[in-house]
Amino acid sequence: MSKFLKVKCECGxxxxIFGNASRTVHCSSCxxxxxxxxxxxxxxxGKVTKVL
Ligand SMILES: [Zn+2]
Structure with a gap:
């Protein structure tokens, strides 16, 4: 359950991010x-591109 996910934002x-984040995660860019x-x-x- 506590995996990291690689997420791609619409901005590219x-x-x-942490798979069971306990708070809202914002894109560092937009x-x-x-x-x-x-x-x-x-x-x-966002779009998950990889599960780490
Ligand atoms: Zn973004």
């Missing part, structure tokens, strides 16, 4: 929301 920026906590695991709104 890729960043690693500040779009990439993941939101939904209880046990994060809901990813």
């Amino acid at each position: 920026n890729e960043q690693n 500040k779009a929301v990439l993941a939101k906590p939904t209880g046990s695991r994060a809901r990813v709104s």
Whole structure:
């Protein structure tokens, strides 16, 4: 459950996020929301390109 995901934002920026993030994760480039906590695991709104 505690995996890292590589997520690609619509702006083209890729960043690693924690698979069960406990708070909202924003893109470091455009500040779009990439993941939101939904209880046990994060809901990813970007495109997951890799599970690390
Ligand atoms: Zn972005």
